[in-house]
Amino acid sequence: MDLENIKYFKGKKPTRRKFLRGALLAGGSVAASSVAATHALASSGADPAIVDKQPWDTRFGAGVDAAPYGLPSPYEVAVQRRNVPWLTADTVSSINFTPLHQLDGIITPNGLCFERHHSGVAEIDPAKYRLMINGLVERELVFTLEDLMRFPRENHVYFLECVANSGMEWNGAQMNGVQFTHGMIHNVMYTGVPLRLILEEAGIKTNASWLLVEGADAAGMTRSLPMEKALDDCLVAFKMNGEALRAEQGYPVRLVVPGWEGNMWIKWLRRIEVGDRPWHHREETSRYTDLMADGRARRFTWELDAKSVITNPSPQAPLTHGRGQTVLNGVAWSGRGTIARVDVSLDGGINWHTARLSGPSLDKSMHRFYFEFDWDGSDLLLQSRAIDSTGYVQPTKDALRAIRGKNSVYHNNGIQTWLVNPDGGVENVEVS
Amino acid sequence: MTRLARVSFAFLGVVAGTGFVAGAYAGSAGYGLGRLAHGEEIAAWNTDVRADGQGLPAGSGSVLRGEEIYFESCASCHGDFGEAVGRFPALAGGEGSLSDEDPVKTVGSYWPYLTGVFDYIGRTMPYGDARSFSSDDLYAITAYILYLNDLVDEDYMLSAQNFLENSLPNEGNFFLDDRAITELPLFSGEPCMRACKEGVEITSRAELLDITPGTN
Structure with missing residues (x-):
C-alpha cells in the first residue's frame, strides 16, 4: 500500500539467484559479444565484426515514419523501470525505480522516470483539465490548460527525489542494485509557469501564508506548502524534456517544488487553496514524517540533503573488462543548491580522491561525476561523498543513525558502499 | 471576493x-x-478538512453504523480489527511501540489529528471507488476507527459539533524539522581526504538477504 514499511522485508523471498550472472545476462549483447569477438580474434586473427558483411551495411534499413514516435534500439530492451514486488500490496499504490546504472549525463529520459502513484495513473483529457485557485484570494479563479499557456513561462532542470529513496537501507544493506537503492529519482527540464504568477493573478490576501495543493487522481493527493516557497521557485509545469508531461508524471499539469521531497510535487494538479495555516493532511502526518529513536517524529522535513551514489560499477552493472583502465561514474544532487564537489573512495573511506564533474551544474539539479583509475584487479570498496554549495558534506549512514535511529524511513542520504570483487561482480555492503 | x-x-x-x-x-x-x-x-x-476543523461538513455517524460500513468496505484490506491484511496499513494498535525496533504506526499510535483521518477517507476511500462515502458515512467510519483504538465507547456518535473534542494520543510528539540545528553543523567543514580511519570491515551485506528482484 505504501512505503512506510520499506525497511522490513516481509513475505516470501524470491528464489536465490546469482546476481552477477543475472546482470551479465541482462546487460546482454554488450558483454556477450565482446567475449565472442575476443575469442574469434584469437582463432582467425581478424575480427568478423569488421571483415564480415553485416545486414546493416548491405541492406536498406527502415524508412522514415517506421516509428513516428521513436523508441530506443531493440538492443536496449533491458533498460527499464523496475519495481520491487514484495514492497507494496498493489501496483496502483506503489513505486518503481529509475535504472540509474543504465543512464549517463544529467537528464533522465521521460519513459525512464520512476513512478510513484497512490491510486494509479490518472488519464486526464486535456480539454477537461481545470486548475482552480480558491480560499484567501481576491478572485477565486479557474484556468484551462490554454489559459496556463498564456502566462510567461520558464525552463528549469530540477531533480525530483522521493524522500523514501534509500529508505530500504536504514537497517543495513538490503537491495543489490543502485536502481533499487537510489532509483527513486529523476532529473528533467520542466517548462512551466511560476506559481507566483498564478497566485498574483488571483491576488493573495494579506493573511495568506500556506497553500493546499491537490491532485485530480483518485488519491486526491494533498500537501500543505508554505507561501514563501510557493512565491520563490515553484512551477506549474506542463512540459518535461520538451514534450508534454507523461501521464504517469502528472499530465497535463504538475507542480514542481525544487529541492523538496517528491511527494509535494503534486501530479495532475487541479486545485490550489490559499489559507493561513497548514492542513496537517495524511501525507504530512501519518506519512512523510521522520520517526526518531525516542518515538518522537520530525514534521515538515521538506528539503532534501545533499546525496550522491556511484552508478557504475554497481551490483547491476559489474566490471566485465578485467583489470586496467576503469571508469567510475555517478550522480550527485542537493536540495539546497548546486554540487560543489564529489569525492570518491576506492578503499571504503580510508582515502578519498576528488572526482571530475562533467555537464551543466544547475541549482537543485543532478550533477554527473566521473573518476578514472587503473584497477589492479583487487577488491574495491567504492564510496562517493557529495559536498554542496552550502558546504554540507554527505554523511555516513552511521552518522545519520546516531541522530535519527533506524526507523525514520525517509531522508536517507547516507554514503553508499559497493564491494567490487576480483571477478568484477559488485555487492551492496556497509563498512565500519 | x-x-x-x-x-x-x-x-x-x-x-x-x-x-x-x-x-x-x-x-x-x-x-x-x-x-x-x-x-x-x-x-x-473544496472538500478538504483542515486540522482546525475548517471544512468539516454537516453530519454525524455512530460507532455501530461505522462498524457496518467498515466490514463492507474497509475490512478486506485493513483487517477486522484494523490490524491490516498483508502490506496494507494498520489502523489500530501499536500504542507505545514508536521507540521499539518495529514501530507500528496507526491512527491510535501515530496520527496527530483526527481531521486528517476524516479528510483522507473522504478523498481516497473506499480503495478503487474514491469519494463515494457520504458525510454521515465518514463520521461513522471515523467513529469506528476511534473505537478500534479504544478511544471512544461503542455507543459514541461523532459529529461536526464534537469532532474537535477528539484529540489523538500522539499529537504532542511531533516537532518541526530541526536539521539546521541538530545536523547541519555536524555535516559541514572540510572533510578528511587521507588515512581517515585505521581500517575497514564489512558490517552488512545485501547478498545475504537476497531479496532483490531479478533484472532479466
Whole structure:
C-alpha cells in the first residue's frame, strides 16, 4: 500500500539467484559479444565484426515514419523501470525505480522516470483539465490548460527525489542494485509557469501564508506548502524534456517544488487553496514524517540533503573488462543548491580522491561525476561523498543513525558502499 | 471576493448563455487570464478538512453504523480489527511501540489529528471507488476507527459539533524539522581526504538477504 514499511522485508523471498550472472545476462549483447569477438580474434586473427558483411551495411534499413514516435534500439530492451514486488500490496499504490546504472549525463529520459502513484495513473483529457485557485484570494479563479499557456513561462532542470529513496537501507544493506537503492529519482527540464504568477493573478490576501495543493487522481493527493516557497521557485509545469508531461508524471499539469521531497510535487494538479495555516493532511502526518529513536517524529522535513551514489560499477552493472583502465561514474544532487564537489573512495573511506564533474551544474539539479583509475584487479570498496554549495558534506549512514535511529524511513542520504570483487561482480555492503 | 458577489457574477454568466461564469474577470494587476470560479464548482472540489476543523461538513455517524460500513468496505484490506491484511496499513494498535525496533504506526499510535483521518477517507476511500462515502458515512467510519483504538465507547456518535473534542494520543510528539540545528553543523567543514580511519570491515551485506528482484 505504501512505503512506510520499506525497511522490513516481509513475505516470501524470491528464489536465490546469482546476481552477477543475472546482470551479465541482462546487460546482454554488450558483454556477450565482446567475449565472442575476443575469442574469434584469437582463432582467425581478424575480427568478423569488421571483415564480415553485416545486414546493416548491405541492406536498406527502415524508412522514415517506421516509428513516428521513436523508441530506443531493440538492443536496449533491458533498460527499464523496475519495481520491487514484495514492497507494496498493489501496483496502483506503489513505486518503481529509475535504472540509474543504465543512464549517463544529467537528464533522465521521460519513459525512464520512476513512478510513484497512490491510486494509479490518472488519464486526464486535456480539454477537461481545470486548475482552480480558491480560499484567501481576491478572485477565486479557474484556468484551462490554454489559459496556463498564456502566462510567461520558464525552463528549469530540477531533480525530483522521493524522500523514501534509500529508505530500504536504514537497517543495513538490503537491495543489490543502485536502481533499487537510489532509483527513486529523476532529473528533467520542466517548462512551466511560476506559481507566483498564478497566485498574483488571483491576488493573495494579506493573511495568506500556506497553500493546499491537490491532485485530480483518485488519491486526491494533498500537501500543505508554505507561501514563501510557493512565491520563490515553484512551477506549474506542463512540459518535461520538451514534450508534454507523461501521464504517469502528472499530465497535463504538475507542480514542481525544487529541492523538496517528491511527494509535494503534486501530479495532475487541479486545485490550489490559499489559507493561513497548514492542513496537517495524511501525507504530512501519518506519512512523510521522520520517526526518531525516542518515538518522537520530525514534521515538515521538506528539503532534501545533499546525496550522491556511484552508478557504475554497481551490483547491476559489474566490471566485465578485467583489470586496467576503469571508469567510475555517478550522480550527485542537493536540495539546497548546486554540487560543489564529489569525492570518491576506492578503499571504503580510508582515502578519498576528488572526482571530475562533467555537464551543466544547475541549482537543485543532478550533477554527473566521473573518476578514472587503473584497477589492479583487487577488491574495491567504492564510496562517493557529495559536498554542496552550502558546504554540507554527505554523511555516513552511521552518522545519520546516531541522530535519527533506524526507523525514520525517509531522508536517507547516507554514503553508499559497493564491494567490487576480483571477478568484477559488485555487492551492496556497509563498512565500519 | 464575497460569496454574494460570486453568486451574482455566476447569475450574469448564466444569463449570458455560457452555462458557466462567462469571460475573464476585470483583472487588476494580472494578465486577465482565467475566469471567476462558480460557487457550485468551488463546493464540488473544496472538500478538504483542515486540522482546525475548517471544512468539516454537516453530519454525524455512530460507532455501530461505522462498524457496518467498515466490514463492507474497509475490512478486506485493513483487517477486522484494523490490524491490516498483508502490506496494507494498520489502523489500530501499536500504542507505545514508536521507540521499539518495529514501530507500528496507526491512527491510535501515530496520527496527530483526527481531521486528517476524516479528510483522507473522504478523498481516497473506499480503495478503487474514491469519494463515494457520504458525510454521515465518514463520521461513522471515523467513529469506528476511534473505537478500534479504544478511544471512544461503542455507543459514541461523532459529529461536526464534537469532532474537535477528539484529540489523538500522539499529537504532542511531533516537532518541526530541526536539521539546521541538530545536523547541519555536524555535516559541514572540510572533510578528511587521507588515512581517515585505521581500517575497514564489512558490517552488512545485501547478498545475504537476497531479496532483490531479478533484472532479466
